[in-house]
Amino acid sequence: EPEVTQTPSHQVTQMGQEVILRCVPISNHLYFYWYRQILGQKVEFLVSFYNNEISEKSEIFDDQFSVERPDGSNFTLKIRSTKLEDSAMYFCASKRTELSSYNEQFFGPGTRLTVL
Amino acid sequence: GEDVEQSLFLSVREGDSSVINCTYTDSSSTYLYWYKQEPGAGLQLLTYIFSNMDMKQDQRLTVLLNKKDKHLSLRIADTQTGDSAIYFCAEITFSGSARQLTFGSGTQLTVLP
Numbered sequence: 001e002p003e004v005t006q007t008p009s010h011q012v013t014q015m016g017q018e019v020i021l022r023c024v025p026i027s028n029h030l031y032f033y034w035y036r037q038i039l040g041q042k043v044e045f046l047v048s049f050y051n052n053e054i055s056e057k058s059e060i061f062d063d064q065f066s067v068e069r070p071d072g073s074n075f076t077l078k079i080r081s082t083k084l085e086d087s088a089m090y091f092c093a094s095k096r097t098e099l100s101s102y103n104e105q106f107f108g109p110g111t112r113l114t115v116l
Numbered sequence: 117g118e119d120v121e122q123s124l125f126l127s128v129r130e131g132d133s134s135v136i137n138c139t140y141t142d143s144s145s146t147y148l149y150w151y152k153q154e155p156g157a158g159l160q161l162l163t164y165i166f167s168n169m170d171m172k173q174d175q176r177l178t179v180l181l182n183k184k185d186k187h188l189s190l191r192i193a194d195t196q197t198g199d200s201a202i203y204f205c206a207e208i209t210f211s212g213s214a215r216q217l218t219f220g221s222g223t224q225l226t227v228l229p
Contacts, residue, residue: 006158043204043206043217045218093217105161106161107151
């Protein structure tokens with residue numbers, strides 16, 4: 001069964017460093033998302049991406065964040081200068097179409113980002 | 117903004133029924149979802165309900181929706197130790213032109229042998 005994959009599973013970085021989190025969505029999906037979950041808190045929407053551009057972004061998704069679909073398979077989240085408060089689990093999700101019968105977003109296993 | 121609330125913890129004995137409750141605020145939600153998160157794993161869609169339904173049953177899972185009270189529940193019959201996980205309620209909300217999932221804080225279900 002096709003699934004969303006994410007790499008790495010755990011990333012440790014120093015404050016101020018740039019990180020790139022990678023996702024490979026399901027191959028025939030058209031809508032892509034990033035969510036994050038700070039330990040013990042809710043899963044929060046960051047950004048949605050469709051047709052090679054951002055559809056919507058939350059207040060969390062400031063200028064330090066960017067997303068890219070550099071080729072036909074990868075979907076990346078870049079954090080330019082990480083802060084301690086960026087430590088969280090980051091989930092990628094994809095969805096086939098906006099007209100999916102029940103709008104299911106398929107989630108990857110997540111990347112745990114630890115900023116020291 | 118839109119919000120989804122859940123109780124944080126629930127413990128049940130193996131074989132009993134579990135009921136996980138959720139309240140939401142966006143009355144325009146078309147779909148409401150229950151996701152399961154096992155330790156170290158991603159979010160797995162368990163079941164969903166369309167907003168014009170009151171109830172949906174899927175094997176051991178029963179979803180009840182009270183639109184008037186904006187209350188959603190998930191009942192797991194004959195709960196097993198493998199059901200131990202965090203369960204997230206989520207709704208589709210519109211933000212600008214895009215739909216996004218708004219999640220509750222998750223309910224940690226512990227199944228005791």
